[in-house]
Amino acid sequence: MRPSGIEYTAVIRTPPDTVDDAHDFLKSVWVERSDVGPEDRMALETVLSELVTNVIQSNPHSQVQCEVTLSIGPDLLQLETSDTGKQLDQLPPASAEMPADVSEHGRGLALIQLMVDSLTYRHDGAQNVWQISRSRRNAVATPGRPVTI
């Protein structure tokens, strides 16, 4: 990732770590960065949770290390996860669709794509690397205002 802002990093080793550790990481960032608005926080929390959940579920029988890097720039948010899990069998679709209403799985990637400006995946020979970017929305949320993503 070519950072355009200040970087924050965390390393998740699962097991014993869980997706809760990814949430706790972002919570600790927000304490320092009150300038990141609620819409952006919700989006990043949701995206990171989906990414880390996917890493854990894709590697049920092995310990995986997942390094998370969040870059907060004046206009751009970038999030990268780099994990030691098995390589994806196939590249994720450029535009994932929501599954049928009654499906209990398969919404994670589609949800991510609705909240980011770009999502890329690559395997660098040793690790799976997911990168997202999102333009910052700095407006302060007003009660009752519809969420626009």
Add this chain to the structure above:
Amino acid sequence: MTSFHVDDVRIDLAIIRVVGRLNMVAAPELRDVVAQAVKSGKSHLVVDLAGVEFMDSSGLGALIGALKTTRQAGGDLRIAAPGEQVAMVLQLSNVDRILKPYEDAAFRD
């Protein structure tokens, strides 16, 4: 740590109050709580989401599974009081079309 509290309302209706995150850690617990409630005769369930600070697709999946469990028992499921992030995820995923709010007269009879 996510907690689940079940309040019996009537013989076939209970409210499940969830407090914490509804992610891949807590989703299996919600499925268990719902299965037990339905098994004990509570075919109509309200999942109170007021205390849910965060939900992702794992939580969505558990809620849809819970909806199916109640309907298989001849009942139904409603959700109540989603916060801003939960409402965003429900809306973006279109699951708000099938998980109906508690504000439903038929459910309160």
